[in-house]
Amino acid sequence: MGFLLEVFRDALSALSGGLGGDLGSVVWLTSWIAFVATGISVLIGVPLGTTLGLSEFRGKRATTVLVNTGMGLPPVLAGLVLLLLLWRGGPFGAWGILFTPAAMVLAQAMLAIPIAVGLTASAISGLPLAAKEQLAAFQLSPWNRGAVAVREVWPAVGGAVAAAFGRVISEVGAVLIVGGNIRGETRVLTTAIVQETRQAQFGQALAFGFVLLGMALVVNAGITWLQFKDAAR
Amino acid sequence: MVAAGTTLVDSGLMDALADQYESANPGVEVSVVGEASAQVLELGRRGAADVLVTHAPALEELFLADGLAEFSEIAITSDFVLVGPPGLEDRLTGTIEEVLIEIAAAGLQFVSRADGSGTNEREILFWEAAGIDPSGEPWYRETGQGMGLTLLVADQRSAVTLSERGSFVAVADRLGLAPLDVSPSADLANPYRVTLVVGSSDAASDFARWLIDQAPNVLPDLNRALFGEDDLYRAAG
Amino acid sequence: MNPVLELDIRFPPSEPRVEVDGFRLAEAEKLVLFGPNGAGKSTLLRVLAGIIHEAEVPAAAYLPQAPWMFRGTAGQNLDFGLSADGRVLARAVAADLGVNDLGLRARQLSGGEAQRVAIARVLARGEEVVLLDEPLAAVDLRDRAEVAGIIRRRLDGRAAVIVTHDRDDAAILGDAMAVMLDGRIVQRGPVADVFAQPVDEAVADVVGVANVLVGDAAEVDGSLVSVDAGDLRVWGLGDAPTGGSARAMFGGETVTILPAGSAVGSARNSWTGRIRDVRRLGRLLEVVIDVGHPIVAIVTPGAADALDMSPGAEVVVSVKATAVRVVGGD
Incomplete structure (x- = not known):
């Protein structure tokens, strides 16, 4: 118990200033990378998921299996594939974004898009038959039809966004591989935790962990609040 | 264990x-x-x-x-070795201190492990001997990671890094990094x-x-x- | 006149099975699909709407059986799928139907209100063909005739297929009527004919037997209105404007047959005629009496025994005015 208490005390003192400028830059980087990656995954994943949920076509089941597999894509595998693609001399090496935040955004989006697609599709598929039939009766453009459907199940789509954000912000394998944990450039909360742990700076690692938990809490609380506010009306 | x-x-x-x-x-x-x-x-x-x-x-x-x-x-x-993108080996020669001074003066990219490892501890000692404090410099990057990943970062970002020789040799054929000529080599033991x-x-x-x-x-x-x-x-x- | 809609529908693999050859809908024709639950009415309508079984069908305005209210206000729900002009029209129809507060959350509307919003929405669409699945199912009984009349007027000039299993609704909304049983159309004809002359017992069982007299509203007396159909004057409940065309409807079981010369007391609707035809309808008898217009009566065999029911016999038929429904409009 003495050891744990000591680590906990170290974490608290690290939070109250010991992390210094590092904490600021790490939190800032973590936030914007996660928000941009989540944003991309929502922009791409929600329309795709809506299309998948609303349409009937040959191979829909196979597509769903593929998407569900993507939801469980091992982050390190995503990181490795992206590393190979972005490696100088590789297909996209000319972009020169390996070990930069741009590569981390790509990696996280790659992991979050299947989640946005899968959860949106399942929410849309869950619409009652009457709602689907009424939607078809409106004869809207595909885009408007999707918008009405998403609005109808938005608490579930909000849940999909929260899940995508959760995946993105808590992920370490892929961002470590393609980001490189460079201090001030690509060091985010998760990779900082790995590093501090490897250097036996358990207090600092735990402090970063608290901040990570706090960020996930704030975002999820926000989405849940919106869902409850909607349900109350 | x-x-x-x-x-x-x-x-x-x-x-x-x-x-x-x-x-x-x-x-x-x-x-x-x-x-x-x-x-x-x-x-x-x-x-x-x-x-x-x-x-x-x-x-x-x-x-x-x-x-x-x-x-x-x-x-x-074993030995430490400074490695960097090809083309630097003619430009950077001399003692380890002279080479580091040259890197700092030219603002060449340098990647540090910054992970409390033996390699990192030695790197810091070399910088001290050269009379330079590189931390916070725009050309100085810290990965906080092991030798393998740090070498990858150095390779992709065309930077110099200090590596233990065996770790470098183990991955050298897949990277575009070349060892720099530092003498006397005894300093790098x-x-x-x-x-x-x-x-x-x-x-x-x-x-x-x-x-x-x-x-x-x-x-x-x-x-x-x-x-x-x-x-x-x-x-x- | 060219039909606006003509197709063969056969898709045994789906449930319920629907098999209809040469389904036609003439320009401006109002066709009622009538039949028991599970007969395939809604399925046929879905096919016509292009929702299932991708048949070559013209674009149609479609009201599903269970209109769904999406998130948002009644007004927002009213606007779905409509052009700017359509939205103006939808508001006018909604106002006719008594839906005035469009700021309410759509989910809080009663079933009847939601159905009215859905009706206004579908009637405001521009398609030549309108498909309505049980449009009055959720409307209160006392408002049904009025809502049906509004629908009828708003369908003016357009072709429509309307699913219902209510005789009154069918009589108001339809010109023609198709009776469906087990996925097939077993009888199709003018509404009055189908009601009066079901082709077989099965159809009679489904539609009941009803008399529909078409004429002009002649006189108003309190809540009663008379309709002159040929030489026949029929009194019934309703509010058809006098001078305009109107229909009077009553079921065959409401018709009483009395011996010739009977005093009929206060009954306004009593006419003398001759029996033209007697048929067995299950345990009941269907009797057609010609009083200048064929009137169909359903009687028990016991009642028939007390009278001479042989064709040609003179009888008096009587119907209470309160059993007759009068509706204005074509």
Whole structure:
């Protein structure tokens, strides 16, 4: 118990200033990378998921299996594939974004898009038959039809966004591989935790962990609040 | 249980040594954990590791001063090497201090492990000897990661980094990095210390003793088999 | 006149099975699909709407059986799928139907209100063909005739297929009527004919037997209105404007047959005629009496025994005015 208490005390003192400028830059980087990656995954994943949920076509089941597999894509595998693609001399090496935040955004989006697609599709598929039939009766453009459907199940789509954000912000394998944990450039909360742990700076690692938990809490609380506010009306 | 400095694990030498020991001593199992030297010593302090192989003299001194070692000896030596993008080797020559001063003056990209490893500790000492404080400089990047990933970053970002030679040789053919010519090479010696933590088992004690005693006998073959170089890792003394 | 809609529908693999050859809908024709639950009415309508079984069908305005209210206000729900002009029209129809507060959350509307919103929405669409699945199912009984009348007026000039299993609704909304049983159309004809002359017992069982007299509203007396259909004057409940065309409807079981010369007391609707035809309808008898217009009566065999029911016999038929429904409009 003495050891744990000591680590906990170290974490608290690290939070109250010991992390210094590092904490600021790490939190800032973590936030914007996660928000941009989540944003991309929502922009791409929600329309795709809506299309998948609303349409009937040959191979829909196979597509769903593929998407569900993507939801469980091992982050390190995503990181490795992206590393190979972005490696100088590789297909996209000319972009020169390996070990930069741009590569981390790509990696996280790659992991979050299947989640946005899968959860949106399942929410849309869950619409009652009457709602689907009424939607078809409106004869809207595909885009408007999707918008009405998403609005109808938005608490579930909000849940999909929260899940995508959760995946993105808590992920370490892929961002470590393609980001490189460079201090001030690509060091985010998760990779900082790995590093501090490897250097036996358990207090600092735990402090970063608290901040990570706090960020996930704030975002999820926000989405849940919106869902409850909607349900109350 | 064994703990080893990352560079020896990154290069593959530690696993090879453990395999050799296990085949000579059937029934004994050696677990190899790859961590930075600071972490390795911390594991020893907490009693989570028995045999420590480290290359961070300043940290090792503290560990020994606390009376935590049953016995401790420098057993293996290798070298550090500065590596960088091709084309720099003609431009950067001289002593390690002169080369670092030149890098700082030209603002050439430099990647540091910044992970409390022996390599990192030595890098900091080199910067101090050169009279430069690189931290916070725009050309100075810190990965906080092991040697392998740091070499990847240096390669992709066209930067110079300090590496343990074996770790570099193990990945050199897949990277576009070339060693820089630093003289005299004696400045770049990299001694590994084998330490048996107090209170460890007889088996652990036997393995530590084996590492120290048998290094001269087993290293030449392992060098050739793993790296194709004769004198990468040498027995100390 | 060219039909606006003509197709063969056969898709045995789906449930319920629907098999209709040469389904036609003439320009501006109002066709009622009538039949028991599970007969395939809604399925046929879905096919016509292009929702299932991708048949070559013209674009149609479609009201599903269970209109769904999406998130948002009644007004927002009213606007779905409509052009700017359509939205103006939808508001006018909604106002006719008594839906005035469009700021309410759509989910809080009663079933009847939601159905009115859905009706206004579908009637405001521009398609030549309108498909309505049980448009009055959720409307209160006392408002049904009025809502049906509004629908009828708003369908003016357009072709429509309307699913219902209510005789009154069918009589108001339809010109023609198709009776469906087990996925097939078993009888199709003018509404009055189908009600009066079901082709077989099965159809009679489904539609009941009803008399529909078409004429002009003549006189108003309190809540009663008279309709002059040929020489026949029929009194019934309703509010058809006098001078305009109107229909009077009553079921065959409401018709009483009395011996010739009977005093009929206060019954306004009593006419003398001759029996033209007697058929067995299950345990009941269907009797057609010609009083200048064929009137169909359903009687028990016991009642028939007390009278001379042979064709040609003179009888008096009587119907209470309160059993007759009068509706204005074509």
